[in-house]
Amino acid sequence: MAHAQRLGKDIAIYGSSEFIFKFIAFAAFPFYAHHFSVADFGLWALLSVSATLLGYFANLGVNQAVQRFYFDDFSDDVGTAVIVSTGLAQIFVSSIAVVTLAIAVCVLFAKATLAGYGISQLLLVLAIANVIPDQLLQYCLDVLRMQFTPLRFALLAFAKNVLGTALALVLVIRFDAGLPGLFLGVVFGTTMAVPLGLWLIHRDLGWKLHLPLTRSLFAFGFPLTFGSVAHWIYTSIDRWMIADLSSSLELGLFSVAAKYATIVSFVIAAFAQAWTPFAIRLFRDDPEHSTLYGKVFALWFFVLSFVGLGIALFSREALMLFTPADFWPAAIMLPVMASGMVLYGTIPVSSLGIILSKRTTLGTIGTCLAALINFVLNLWLIRQYGAMGAALATLITYGLLALYYLVWNQRLHPIALEGRKLVYCLLIVGITAALPLVDLGALTARAFMIKIGVAALVLLGAFATGILNRSMFEPRSLRSLL
Structure with missing residues (x-):
């Protein structure tokens, strides 16, 4: 119980901070929707997504490496300050190098990108330039999680996201600056937040590099870069493939649906921010960690499934209330995309076996296989179904990847799976993915009551299967999270 309360507190403190501020962003x-077209x-x-890819090359897996070694015992001359300072230096140097090279390439191919995709050189440079401050801020956030300093973490999460x-x-609304204004505002905002981030982690900054440690961090993190690139392929290359194989309208609608589906990713990030350090520490300190992992896995899967179902049920209402009519067709893809995100969200728990055994190459293999499968599926399905084909490809890929991690986890560090609960969660995911086949209507009292009824039945099923119980909602249990 004590471990569960500690995890709940960590999620409430670290996860909710990131979630709230990302959700504010x-x-x-809706404001952008009234100033940009679907094509925009x-x-x-x-x-x-292109800037995200560059970020992986700039990071080189340093964040994960620092997290892995932060709690380890090294020699007297290598403490946490040396670990953090060395990692920060690596990220800063590599970010500068990657961004400089990328801008040079963009200048050479500026005419081609403008003619082929309508992307100006200014937009490219602004998107690329933000990689440097974004990587530095994410590194600082990860360090603050290791320090377990909630107020500092919340402050930096606010600065980074808001x-x-x-x-x-x-810039977009007051000065009608369009997409250049959007990217310019983001660049300035993140850059302004970097000094704050460095000050907040100052207790772990010794401003001293340790070359042997640099090699250790690189050896652990560099293989993860290939996995990150593969991850980018199966999460992001579909945008470029839709642009090439379909139309700008389909790309825009897919992007709108993906934007709403990111609500699930916010929930995943909120959980993962607290779960990873908690799980590693639990593995080290508690011989009964396998049982708790299993309970967390079942409860977490249900939370994700319920969130995904809610987004899918009310996707049309959300778009009709907050966006112009041109955006509404995106609702048909949202249930499929949300279902995929739910399956993907189980990986923070099911990947623990690979992390704890330090067999990072297995993660790389899994993501590379997922990238290949996703590319082939997109090539086939986008030609036939347009953006919906890309959504289906993502759902299939995420399902297979989640299964891959779970199988390896059970081979390396088995957790006590609760089969009945997991089957129920899979049923919810299946219902969510099938919603595009059912027309429940939108913005009518009857449709609203039907959807509320579906959500209520799913909650009752969670109590019937034991995923939820009354004790979780008792005042004493809720106060333990505060």
Whole structure:
């Protein structure tokens, strides 16, 4: 019980901070929807996923390596300050190098990107430039999680997610600056937050490099880069493939649906922020960790499934209330995309076996297989079904990848799976994915009551299967999370 309470506190403190501020940034979407066209959202998506890919090369797995070694015992001359400072230096140098090279390439191919995709050189440079401050801020957030300093973490999460969005909104709405204004605001906002991040982690900054440690961090993290690139392929390459194989309208609608589906990813990030360090520490300190892992896995899977179902049920209402009519067709893809995200969200728990055994190459193999499968599925399904084909490809890929991690986890560090509960969660995912086949209507009292009824039945099923119980909602249990 004590471990469960500690995990709950960690999720409430670290996860909710990141979730709340990311959701505030997400809330800007309706404002953008009234200033951008559907095609503009497609361009935004292409630039964003491209910047994400560059970020993986800039990071080189350093964040994960520092997290892995942060609690280990080294020699007297290698403490946490040396570990953090060495990792920070690596990220700063590699980010500068990657961004400089990427901008040079963009200058050479500026005419081709403008003619082929309508992306100007200014937009490319702004999107790429944000990689440096974004990587530094994410590194600082990860260090603050290791330090278990909730107020500092919340402050930096606010600066990282809200400042850039606020500036972007001013430039887009007040000055009608369009997509360049959006990216310019984000660049300024994240850059302004970097000094704050460095100050907040100052207790672990010794400003001293340790070359042998650099090699250790690189050896652990570099193989993860290939996995990160493969991860980018199966999560992001579909945007580029839709742009090439379908139309700008389909790309825009897919990007809008993906934007709403990111609500599930916010929940995943909130959980993962607290879960990973907690799970590693539990593995070290508690011989009964396998049982708790199993209970967390079942409860977490249900939470994800219920969130995904809620998003899918009310996707049309959300789009009709907050966006112009041109955006509404994106609702048909949202249930499929949300279902895929739910399956993907189980990986933070099911990947523990690979992390704890330090067999990171297995993660790389899994993500590479997922990338290949996703590419082939997109090539086939986008030609036939357009953006919906890409959504189906993502759902299948995420399901297979989740299964891959679970199988390896049970081979390396088995957890006590609770089969009946997991089957029930899979049933919810199946219902969610099938919702595009059922027309429940939208913005009518009858449709609203039907959807509320479906959600209520799913909750009752969670109590019937034992996933939820009354003790979880007793005042004493709730106070333990505060």
